[in-house]
Amino acid sequence: MELTDYRALLVDCDEVLVDRDSGIWAALQPLLENHSISLSREEVLAEFRHVTQSLYPRFGELGFGGLLCFAHRQLAQRLGLESSWEEGMTFARSAAEWSLFEDAPGAMLYLRKFYRLLVYGDRDSADRDALCERLGIAPEDLLSRSVNPLLDPAWLSANGLKPGHILLVSAPSANPPASADLCLIRRGEAECAQPVNAHFCASSMADLVAQHQLSLRR
Template sequence: MDLTDFRALLIDCDDVLVDRDSGIWTAVQPLLQNSGGRFDRERVLAEYRQAVVGLAPRQAELGFGGLLCFAHRRLAERLGLSASWEEGMSFARSVAAWSLFEDAPGAMLYLRKFYRLLVYGDRDAEDREALCERLGIDAEDLLSRAGNPLEDTVWLSANHLRPQDVLQISRAPAEPLGAGGLCLIDRGATGTERNCPADFCVSSMADLVAQHQMFLRR
């Protein structure tokens, strides 16, 4: 299997293109400012992820921004801190300021020459246009995580794709969505340390570009 075998890339928005962890860490500083430095970054992020996992079944009900707001409140509870709903709403609105990974814009610019670029992630309606502009994609190519496009036969047919035409790009660890390929990004791994449980494993979007260029030269 080669990278050049695929016609489309289904790229996770957060953790692959958008640096969600840094965005969350910055946005929770008002909550932590009176904690006396008791909580380090890794613990806070781990507790936040657990809060989100617990709320995931309610995302359709809450919406993306609502989920973030409730996750902020649950994070505060898990850390033994107090937070107002206003602080939770301010935290939820911080998503618009989450930064892209440094290599993401250039990688997207390169990869769109060879693939249909689909971004897999959720945003509130007021944030979708700005995110699509930053990523250089059409609004229709920002797909909600509420569904699985590789199992949506109507969507696949309308876009002239088969599941095996699509390479999913996710942060490690992740499970494949369907019959397409899977590429895992582990930004902390090196070539000698990497244990690849997927079709392809890379250390960054820039590394994905470099590997694609290598396949083109074969």
């Protein structure tokens, strides 16, 4: 398959379009400051991802903001720090301010000329419309990570798609759903070696655009 053979992209929101890790790191500073934490930025973020993943089975109960709030509290406990519920709620609200990667808006603008763009990610209802506007997508095209649209025949039929029409665009740490071809976005890597489980690999969304332009010329 070539990049030009797909009809839709299912793009992970966080760490592909939105710089989640930088947003989380900044929002964790009130918790971490004035404490002699020996862990590095990457180690703290790895701990945060671990507690988030452990809470995700409760997503239907907690919602996105609740999940972040509980993750903040559990991270504090794992690090031996004190955290109030108010601090956890403030941390959860920071998700609305997470910034887009610099190349994301332009890449989305280009790619929507060739694909149906679907974004895979969760936000509180109060933040969804603003995120969709920033990404240039319709609200119905922001799909929750609690479902797998590729395994939903009714959704696929209603949208005139088959799993083979859709290319997943994901970060290596995102744990994307199965049942479709995969393009990994490995930000920060000058040379992107293609893993065996991926059909395509790019160092950024801008690199994906460049690869698509090359495919058009073939």
